[in-house]
Amino acid sequence: MNYLSTRSLEPGTSRFGEVVLRGLAADGGLYLPVQWPRLGEAQVEGLRGKPYARVAAEVLSLFADDLHGSDIRAVTAEAYEGFGHPAVAPLVQTGPDDFLLELFHGPTLAFKDVAMQLLGPLFDRLLAERDRTMTVAAATSGDTGGAAIAALSGRERVRICVLHPHERISEVQRRFMTTTGAPGVENLAVQGTFDDCQGLVKDMFADEAFRTAVSLGAVNSINWARIVAQSVYYLTSSLALGQAGRPMSYCVPTGNFGDVFAGYVAKRMGAPIGRLIVATNDNDILDRALRTGRHEPRAVQATHSPSMDIQVSSNFERLLFEASGRDAELVTRLMTAQRAGEAFGLPESVRARISEEFSSYRAGSEEVADRMRRAFEETAMLIDPHTAVGLVAADKARAEGLEGPLVTLATAHPAKFPGAVEAATGRIPALPPHAEGLMAAEERFEVVPPRLEAVQRAVQRLAGA
Numbered sequence: 001m002n003y004l005s006t007r008s009l010e011p012g013t014s015r016f017g018e019v020v021l022r023g024l025a026a027d028g029g030l031y032l033p034v035q036w037p038r039l040g041e042a043q044v045e046g047l048r049g050k051p052y053a054r055v056a057a058e059v060l061s062l063f064a065d066d067l068h069g070s071d072i073r074a075v076t077a078e079a080y081e082g083f084g085h086p087a088v089a090p091l092v093q094t095g096p097d098d099f100l101l102e103l104f105h106g107p108t109l110a111f112k113d114v115a116m117q118l119l120g121p122l123f124d125r126l127l128a129e130r131d132r133t134m135t136v137a138a139a140t141s142g143d144t145g146g147a148a149i150a151a152l153s154g155r156e157r158v159r160i161c162v163l164h165p166h167e168r169i170s171e172v173q174r175r176f177m178t179t180t181g182a183p184g185v186e187n188l189a190v191q192g193t194f195d196d197c198q199g200l201v202k203d204m205f206a207d208e209a210f211r212t213a214v215s216l217g218a219v220n221s222i223n224w225a226r227i228v229a230q231s232v233y234y235l236t237s238s239l240a241l242g243q244a245g246r247p248m249s250y251c252v253p254t255g256n257f258g259d260v261f262a263g264y265v266a267k268r269m270g271a272p273i274g275r276l277i278v279a280t281n282d283n284d285i286l287d288r289a290l291r292t293g294r295h296e297p298r299a300v301q302a303t304h305s306p307s308m309d310i311q312v313s314s315n316f317e318r319l320l321f322e323a324s325g326r327d328a329e330l331v332t333r334l335m336t337a338q339r340a341g342e343a344f345g346l347p348e349s350v351r352a353r354i355s356e357e358f359s360s361y362r363a364g365s366e367e368v369a370d371r372m373r374r375a376f377e378e379t380a381m382l383i384d385p386h387t388a389v390g391l392v393a394a395d396k397a398r399a400e401g402l403e404g405p406l407v408t409l410a411t412a413h414p415a416k417f418p419g420a421v422e423a424a425t426g427r428i429p430a431l432p433p434h435a436e437g438l439m440a441a442e443e444r445f446e447v448v449p450p451r452l453e454a455v456q457r458a459v460q461r462l463a464g465a
């Protein structure tokens with residue numbers, strides 16, 4: 001399997017290992033496979049009811065044919081042994097044909113663990129093979145950072161620097177990052193938004209000399225391995241509930257468009273998936289873009305679902321590449337406008353192609369709080385605000401006539417956002433036993449201005465370069 005960049009006119013020649021270690025392509029584009037691998041019908045059937053790690057190994061081997069099968073099986077086994085549920089990503093029924101897919105049973109209580117836990121052992125193997133080390137720079141809107149630190153700290157060949165927007169994430173989110181006390185970990189609280197953090201990471205990647213000097217690596221969802229790992233739970237859940245002629249639809253709380261794009265990948269592989277619903281909070285740029293064809297950034301608003309407070313969704317680039325018939329020139333042009341903070345129009349053919357498979361809905365703050373309250377009244381479940389954004393969107397899709405089984409991705413544990421949950425329901429969600437010490441542990445982080453030199457200095461110090 002070879003990979004190409006969304007901004008390159010060259011035929012793709014990169015292999016999976018290289019794609020994972022590089023993160024972002026040298027031309028600033030994102031990697032995609034040259035062709036979509038497809039599981040045959042018999043292969044799909046063979047995966048029904050199999051253990052999660054086994055399905056993950058099968059999927060990874062389709063995309064990573066440059067890795068040994070035994071390595072792949074070891075990586076996936078290690079990745080999922082630490083989950084707090086034997087199904088890893090269990091389905092819970094909430095209505096006659098409505099389901100939640102619980103993705104928060106990993107160490108830091110959000111779906112980011114599902115992919116990040118796989119990235120840890122994968123990096124170990126890829127770096128050992130090449131006798132290299134790596135300095136990971138990650139921007140987080142709240143959950144990626146904790147998941148990355150849990151997955152990567154203590155690994156001999158990896159150091160990690162996480163940038164989070166200062167005072168714009170929940171305390172529980174921050175504490176998952178700042179209390180580990182592990183060596184080789186640096187937390188920077190950037191005085192700006194998540195988009196600033198993500199821009200700074202991208203700028204570090206664009207600085208070729210710097211990138212080489214510290215051997216920079218990426219774990220944001222620009223990293224292809226994350227998307228592959230996330231496609232697995234779409235496959236397992238669609239096989240558990242769906243069948244030919246009765247495809248599953250998915251409603252996905254969306255920020256950087258990584259998770260919902262993983263659904264698209266699973267569909268390309270042959271999973272029985274119908275519509276993919278993009279759920280946004282008040283930061284509704286994707287909903288507006290899909291409805292009107294105009295991609296127009298506005299100021300980021302702080303909401304109770306901070307992991308979705310994003311205006312610049314990296315992985316939307318992958319969808320644009322796909323929906324334009326892989327037109328790298330168009331993608332380069334649109335992404336250059338985006339980086340400059342400008343609005344751009346989607347060509348009508350591209351918008352039409354996207355709407356064949358994707359719908360979108362926005363959930364306002366009031367609606368989200370109401371939905372948390374209603375979920376508690378109806379099912380006695382406490383739902384986190386991100387998941388609630390998904391449920392509001394799911395309700396709206398039903399109201400517009402969506403039929404068949406519908407799975408909403410439960411992307412975080414309610415205890416990660418106790419303030420919002422308590423305000424909506426009057427109940428304080430309890431942390432699971434493994435996280436109980438979190439609120440008393442000592443924190444370590446450094447506040448920095450949103451400037452490249454400040455961040456580069458910290459990364460250099462960490463890398464010892």
Ligand SMILES: *Cc1c(COP(=O)(O)O)cnc(C)c1O
Nearest residue numbers: 143255256257258259307411412
């Ligand atoms: C990251 C995150 C999202 C958004 O996922 P994307 O892949 O960025 O679209 C939604 N909910 C939670 C809890 C998250 O941590």
